[in-house]
Amino acid sequence: MIELQGLNKRYGDSYAVRDLNLVFPDGQLTALLGPSGCGKTTTLRMINRLIEPSGGRVLLQGQDTRDLPPEALRRGIGYVIQQIGLFPHLNVAQNVATVPDLLGRDRRQTAARVDELLALVGLDPDTFRKKKPAELSGGQAQRVGVARALAADPPVLLMDEPFGALDPLARDALQDAFRKIQQRLRKTVVMVTHDIDEALRLGDRVALMNGGQLEQVGTPDDLIHRPVSAFVRQFLGEDATLRQLAGRRVAEFMVPGPAAGSLPTVDEGLNARSALSIMLRDGTDTLGVTRQGELIGTVRWEALRTPGTGGA
Numbered sequence: 001m002i003e004l005q006g007l008n009k010r011y012g013d014s015y016a017v018r019d020l021n022l023v024f025p026d027g028q029l030t031a032l033l034g035p036s037g038c039g040k041t042t043t044l045r046m047i048n049r050l051i052e053p054s055g056g057r058v059l060l061q062g063q064d065t066r067d068l069p070p071e072a073l074r075r076g077i078g079y080v081i082q083q084i085g086l087f088p089h090l091n092v093a094q095n096v097a098t099v100p101d102l103l104g105r106d107r108r109q110t111a112a113r114v115d116e117l118l119a120l121v122g123l124d125p126d127t128f129r130k131k132k133p134a135e136l137s138g139g140q141a142q143r144v145g146v147a148r149a150l151a152a153d154p155p156v157l158l159m160d161e162p163f164g165a166l167d168p169l170a171r172d173a174l175q176d177a178f179r180k181i182q183q184r185l186r187k188t189v190v191m192v193t194h195d196i197d198e199a200l201r202l203g204d205r206v207a208l209m210n211g212g213q214l215e216q217v218g219t220p221d222d223l224i225h226r227p228v229s230a231f232v233r234q235f236l237g238e239d240a241t242l243r244q245l246a247g248r249r250v251a252e253f254m255v256p257g258p259a260a261g262s263l264p265t266v267d268e269g270l271n272a273r274s275a276l277s278i279m280l281r282d283g284t285d286t287l288g289v290t291r292q293g294e295l296i297g298t299v300r301w302e303a304l305r306t307p308g309t310g311g312a
């Protein structure tokens, strides 16, 4: 568990973060959400002491992080940022193995672990192990960044807009991959994002910040249905229906059975919001839904626009 107690960061006369009290429970992903400049990144970087607080404290499993040497602290905390900064002269496997190598872990064990992690983030080890960062797409590089952060098996993972630089489809795919990884590994994750959909999709909890202070923390459902202030309502509320679609699978809105004629198809696991985007892109009001490539039903525009009235 990470605990922020009365945490402050002041620059001159102004506060980047002000009197922040917040708990990040073990094994959960907490999204730090809020408008640009509200203090998300500053908060995140105070956890691994890339930024030193002006006041208050950060407790990691009950221990004040000021009592730990920053380097030791950081080695135990995975860190993923938007510009992941892979080492260009090292290949993918060497990049992923950076921290285990630094910690003097057994080479053979590390090599096996690297392969396992590459597979986990959806990169075939045989294809990607030896590639250089310059040979990767943005999405692939970001996957390597996630694998690298997981390589030392840190209990805590800090992520700052990890999928921010990707195009929407690549972002969707990586968010899905990451959600599955997190379901399996149950790390304590703090993820900075200004993307409401991402926060609602991935967050077990969402902490919404405003002007350096905490506005509300709770489950996505709490923030959508039980906002504590006008700010929360406005920030999330413009199209709460659309936002909720981001967290639901297209299969939930599907009518099982055959399709009339040939339709664009999507996999049943795709999120419903992306399905809506594909309808808009392709100018169609119906999509075929597939499971492992086999057509199992259809989903219609109306079903997505009025969640709760859909099929299965």
Ligand SMILES: Nc1ncnc2c1ncn2[C@@H]1O[C@H](COP(=O)(O)OP(=O)(O)OP(=O)(O)O)[C@@H](O)[C@H]1O
Residues within 6 Å of the ligand: 011, 015, 016, 017, 034, 035, 036, 037, 038, 039, 040, 041, 042, 043, 194
């Ligand atoms: N080194 C610095 N010196 C002075 N002010 C700073 C410094 N770093 C951040 N700030 C200010 O602190 C506030 C919070 O910045 P921070 O980067 O934490 O915001 P953020 O919520 O992560 O924003 P964004 O989503 O745009 O990245 C901003 O007003 C910013 O201008």
